[in-house]
Amino acid sequence: MIIGIDVGGTNTDAAIVSDEIKTIKLPNEAGIGGILKEISKEANLIEEKVVVSTSWPLNLIISKFSESRTLSLVIPGPGLNYSEYGEVLKGYVNHRGDVVEDIDEYEIAAIFRENSYDNVAISSKFSVRNGSLEDRVAEIVRNYVEDYRIALSHYAGGMNYPARIHTTVVNAKIRETVYRLTELIKAYAGDFYYFKGDGGIVPYTIALNNPSELYNSSPAAVALGAVYLTGEKNALVVDIGGTSTDFVEVIDGMPKIVEGIELAGRKTLIRCVDSVSIPFGGDSVVENGKLVPVCSKPIAFGGESFTLTDALNCAGYEIGDYRSSRKYECDVEKALNQFVSLAATTVREIGCKKIVGTGYLAPYLIPEVAKAAGVEYVIPDHYESANAVGVAVSRVSLTLYVRIDTEKCFAAYNGHTESCPFKPGSLPDDEQILEVAKEKVVEVAKKFGASEEELGKVRTVYFNSFTVVRGGMKRGVIADVIVQIEPGIRYGGL
Template structure:
């Protein structure tokens, strides 16, 4: 059995699954001030004491990290940056919060400027005075040689409670994005760690001694021990859960679009020949451009509980959510009330929903039914327009899926998959506006929880090999191995594949779900004088994202 839990902005959904089928499901209201309580209630709603002994896997998709960034509830971070020459500090992200220090590696990982320990000592005293014990340390070319980051970290070891190092976050070269990613990793570290500790304590009390995973932005899972080191990877896991949930229903022989209509927002995703699209450089959240590998989604502030009001004589739907629909004793009219008045949804108190529309009708001098229809028409038109806008934006640049770059691809979706509470009542209308058939999968109201429950564990590994120096470096942890001057690209891929499989197993992946892909591969000649003296080989490998093939058969700790 597998337990999947998705903590959404409005509801926390849970599913108990066996053999990829839902045994029980539940929805409880999300209390943003008590995420642990939401998880506890969602678990108790679907799991019996007897089920606990049969559990093989628990996966959680949570908004806690995303909300912390969106609401700027971030912990103070001692941000230390070694930028070297060639870029002005003012052109780098978080310039006003960063401490720029000496120390520089060149593009080949050779030290060009040493660290100044007197400078570090002064900074250490400043952090002590300011009671800052959470650090982020980033060097420009640390993915080529992390020694400076490691030396600075060691200098603060007796004072810092936590340190995030830039080269650990991603092996991809992009200094500004690495700064933002490392900063966010530290800024949410304590919040994330506290949540994980509470969850582990709760599961221990339940007697559920099984692996606990967190969903990442790329639609894969990460074991809780690893997530404590890389909490930033769990940002935007909610939209990723939707994509993994709808994946079994996506046509493999064409392009598709999915919409997840929640109470607060609607999330849109695109699929090319059955594969979800990927943010090629990394996701962006609240202006922070990161190196976090993530699925491409667009979110709009429009959902079933959006506030409907008359503004300057015109109907306005959203963007705020004031609470539940008036049919469920909420404070203001919503699209859910409109659906009830139109007879599309047989839920809630119809008399209260009617009163919600009557208030708007009086202002617009229309009947409640006319206003209700206008509310739904506005909602559906807004969602359809956003979908069309997203398709146009994607087609204006190269198309990347979670598997590959599709050269010359023009996305032309022919299928709409709609999920979320309001989906069954508006899917056909949105499909008509987009001129494509709409599909509402079974159990679409808890699709995020099923997506989380069945997602694979995914990891990435970046490798740099220099045959002149006969050295190979694993960018994410800085580990080095000796290689031959005759090492080829294929040799590097083979070395990386073996290492990636080890990392994936440590992260909780089952062997049958470990499918290694070469995501990127480049080879450059190293020229000294007028002759080639070696090769610079760069390889990026990943575990192919997707859904688990079978339920786990063991309870290894992750």
Template sequence: MTLRIGIDVGGTNTDAVVLDAADRVLAKVKRPTTADVTGGLRAALDAVLSEITGVADVGRVMLGTTHATNAILERRNLGKVAVVRLAAPATTSVPPLSDWPGDLKAAVSAGEAILPGGHYVDGRPISPLDLDAVRRFLDGVEADAVAVSGVFSPADAEHERLVGEMVEREYGLPVSLSHEIGSLGLLERENATVLNAALYGVAAAVTEALVTALAERGLTARPYLAQNDGTLMTVEYAARLPVSTIGSGPANSLRGAAFLSGVKDAIVADVGGTSTDLGVLVAGFPRESAAAVEIGGVLTNFRMPDILAIAMGGGTRVRRGSIGPDSVGFRLSESALVFGGEVMTLTDAGVRGGRMREVPEGWRERLDAAPRDQRALAEGLAIADEMVADAVDRMSLGRADRPLVAVGGGAFLLAEEIPGVSRVVRPAHAEVANAVGAAIALASGRVDTIVPAGAGRAAAIERAKEEAAARAVQAGADPERVELVDVHEVPLSYLSEPAARLHVKAAGPLSN
């Protein structure tokens, strides 16, 4: 069972590839993403399986999906969450979810409470944990899941763990614990924890759909889901941390771009049908965002790739003097002029402007015959070039010596020379780089905590390294091949005792 299938669900297309043990691409397909997402996934899986003969040799299937993102953006299929903050008497001036959009809060919240517990930054308890207070709160709400956030729980997670164990034992509800999800910063970590708890039902539906799709096709392959940092996790791990799939699409594209091009430090432009995502590769992995990330109008602080998205893709509508931001999306193959449709898109502009090296049969003829003011196409392409140049300038941070790796189905739209980069690299199989990124990914685990700067520092760092490795194994990594890939320590100021913030990441190949 040496073959792997990588699948990535995008806003316009669902891509799938088959790789062999030597990481060679044996088959690749693109199918339109469907409104329910799952239909496009099944179609792509069927199409790529039809391209190979050794279906029984498929040992793993890796999926990068937009299910969780769509659920939050569209406010649908979200579970009701009881929100427990362990902090009283502190933090009462800013209640949980106070900065959430009203419609999202209404869809998610089963009730919020600030209860005794939590710790100071040096590990001292703010107040004794009161499990009876947690019980009284939960007895008065109807919830599908519970989200627990303690002050400085990344430094000391004891109170969160005790509450989580009690809820699972006495109430039988799934529990989302903030120290497993976010980093320092109570409100943003709490937000991410609540979103994670609200997505448990979505995660279960995705897992069931994937497992069922494999079983229907006679595949005994082990399924995995892609994470925000370009690594993988088992479906069991994803069931606990579904929020970790939100940034998987851009991360897959970055990892796939690094693999296909052989370039480890570069700017990557993934041009899809609806948008173009720009990110930065550092040693072959996505550069992570240092700022809080907004998801559906909510600020969160879990690790996400540093991505700049611009409203420019193959399906972007072209009008006289402007483009987008609207797109025909997955209806590109029926709406664009080159397909016989009636909407001017950037795909039409790219064909008219000679950007596509091999134009499919019939496209030019249908484009020439279209009754449209096609001078707008040249203007639209020029506007797109300006948008890309501006985005590159924002992502490069003043460095102009890195290449740009062009991937995605709309990569042909990018010009051969782009200001701010040394050259444009167009690797083979670039149109399915996102699916390739899913197929070649490692499994990983990370820890973000606070350690003393004096006595006990070395022991605390070793514990963090062991925990990161253990989390990587939980995500599916081979215990014998897990390695530490990032250990980052930052001193903290204005504390009674010297301390430092520690981030540790471990990763390794998938276990057999």
């Protein structure tokens, strides 16, 4: 039995997946605690595997990006001007992963004497090859800021230093929110997993160090849920939520992925599904017969504003307290046509032959959208909670950044140094190096509780190696490798 939870903009969905599927939907007013209490009536949260998807901490911070006072401490090394990225500190880790210059503790203390900050991002240029300087700076910063408000760049990975700096700033801004959410979930479920924006899951301990991986997790979840529930490998998933409608293209059974998205005007290292959204959903308010990008609880569910959901009730459907919706006079045809036209236009622009409709309004709107777009459609069982189903059936997915230097007998995994897996001065070939990297990422995944059957294929994302020659003699090999346990669906589908 697996329990999947997706915290959306309006509702929180849960799916309990075993031989059968049971779903639960609650308004967000009930909180994550409310849904966990409901699940506990059906399953033992401590004994079963729990996976949680939520984009809202990141969405909340991005909408108020400048309101959070973030101190960005950068350690670029000599000869590089990175003052536009933050406070430049002394210290340097070179390209080989050697600490060439140490940090200045008094320099860091002086910064905090002058100002106070909500959170701190620490980024050293070559920290993915040796993160020790970042760790030392963090030890000092903890005298002024709580640990859950500090983010280190070597957890974000990637050699693009400016993008890694900005990713670390994003992580610093959201880390406290994700930490507090984690503590709340642990009170009910014990150890659990977070669902990432690329469709994989990671232990919460890993997500806490790189929480920006949660970005766009809800569209990723609904795409995997749609594939699992329908068996469709190539389609466009149209998810009609409360605040918006998301469109996610599925290719060969997996959602389309985009690398290095921009947030707050700067490139990051975030990898997530490539989704398109329109700002209308079931809670969108109708004013003068027209949908406006403002959300409110529908009258049919105890609210006071006339919404798209209420318009559907006036058109003859029976959603919630439909009689209350029909007490209001409104040009519903105009509002419904507006939604259908915009959604159909988006479908045509993306291009597809079939759409999979999900979200609680799917049965009422998807047939009209498909007709207007000239495509086929399918609406699966559990359409209203396909997002939570996708979370429950997803696989563990980890990315490992590996640096091996046999001349120095040195290895680093995501910035943490260890003894080299090869003898000093040895000359392993590419296949041997790749095998070590792949074995290591599987070892890490199993350390966090992943079983063999949960793990997907390990793919090589990046590989580069060269032989070190000094004095005409081969002294060793240096290799940079990025490997990933691919995300995907744990089971074959229904």
